[in-house]
Amino acid sequence: MSTVPALSVLDLVPVRTGQTSAQAVASSLTLAERADELGYRRYWFAEHHNMPAVASTTPPVLIAAATSRTHRIRVGSGGVMLPNHAPLIVAEQFAALEAIAPGRIDLGIGRAPGSDPVITQLLHRAGATSDVDRFPDHIRDILALSSADGATLQFTSGGTYTVHATPSASETPELWLLGSSDYSAQLAASLGLPYVFANHFSGEGVDRALALYREQYRPSEAHPTPVTFLTTNAVVAPTREEAEARALPQIRMMARLRGNRPLIPLETVEQARDAEAVDALGAPFADWARTRWIVGTPDEAAAELRAFAERHGVDEVMLSPVAGSYDDEPMDSAVGRAQTLELIHGALTAA
Numbered sequence: 001m002s003t004v005p006a007l008s009v010l011d012l013v014p015v016r017t018g019q020t021s022a023q024a025v026a027s028s029l030t031l032a033e034r035a036d037e038l039g040y041r042r043y044w045f046a047e048h049h050n051m052p053a054v055a056s057t058t059p060p061v062l063i064a065a066a067t068s069r070t071h072r073i074r075v076g077s078g079g080v081m082l083p084n085h086a087p088l089i090v091a092e093q094f095a096a097l098e099a100i101a102p103g104r105i106d107l108g109i110g111r112a113p114g115s116d117p118v119i120t121q122l123l124h125r126a127g128a129t130s131d132v133d134r135f136p137d138h139i140r141d142i143l144a145l146s147s148a149d150g151a152t153l154q155f156t157s158g159g160t161y162t163v164h165a166t167p168s169a170s171e172t173p174e175l176w177l178l179g180s181s182d183y184s185a186q187l188a189a190s191l192g193l194p195y196v197f198a199n200h201f202s203g204e205g206v207d208r209a210l211a212l213y214r215e216q217y218r219p220s221e222a223h224p225t226p227v228t229f230l231t232t233n234a235v236v237a238p239t240r241e242e243a244e245a246r247a248l249p250q251i252r253m254m255a256r257l258r259g260n261r262p263l264i265p266l267e268t269v270e271q272a273r274d275a276e277a278v279d280a281l282g283a284p285f286a287d288w289a290r291t292r293w294i295v296g297t298p299d300e301a302a303a304e305l306r307a308f309a310e311r312h313g314v315d316e317v318m319l320s321p322v323a324g325s326y327d328d329e330p331m332d333s334a335v336g337r338a339q340t341l342e343l344i345h346g347a348l349t350a351a
Contacts, residue, residue: 042073053264063105078318079107097173146172150165198231230308238297246336
């Protein structure tokens, strides 16, 4: 395994105070361009709903936009939350994306709804949803629908009907299973699929999940050996002081999420500092986050990243760049997030 892991990006399209969704999306698309220029391996968009600080509700739309702004990098979902969608819709959307950007599309799929119970019910009311209990069947459906042979339906009255995901592309998207528990690890192993543990969100149980995946893996034609990498939150800056400051808005947002507090747009660094002095919302979560996130100078981050990849036996790490913004930084750019990608890439390649 290489001592220098490949780098990828996970983007939730964060929305800061005073920023419009259009400005947040513009910032992320510019960031995707920069990741492409730097040589990052992939750029994935998450699916979350009804969160003021997150604009990544529709990964296929964002993927299509990002493919038009990039040339080499793989672009995908991290992930599509399958309970919210019919398998045929997912297969067709990603068949279309594969036709737009052949050989560059990843389809990462998760089992969680990606929102609160009320929004989940609203999504289900549309009718185009998949039963969580049938998640393995729907994964198989997507694989079949995306294949050259298609999926065959058997009518109870007799006869069959073949369905293909269209448009039919020369290649199919690479399908990944995502998860933060043993379930997806074991399912990915049984199906011979690539697997990603959502370490950026959970961080608990990663060793067990990876061990189960590797031990139980059943080789498939496309993937004769296990294929996996890990995600992690990262904030990198020229000084540790700046890195810690830019990490604070996300730390406070995660504390709100885990404490079931009302969600708000992401605070700026100055807003987070002022608020923290009053309510200390992020204090209980800060120490926990700093033991699991990569926060520091370029050299510190590069050393942590190498150790992280070696400890878990992966040759790729997907960074979720969660650096916050200062008040005077442009609304249509992500200075801190771009700095994170640039500095950690530079430190790794210079060594």
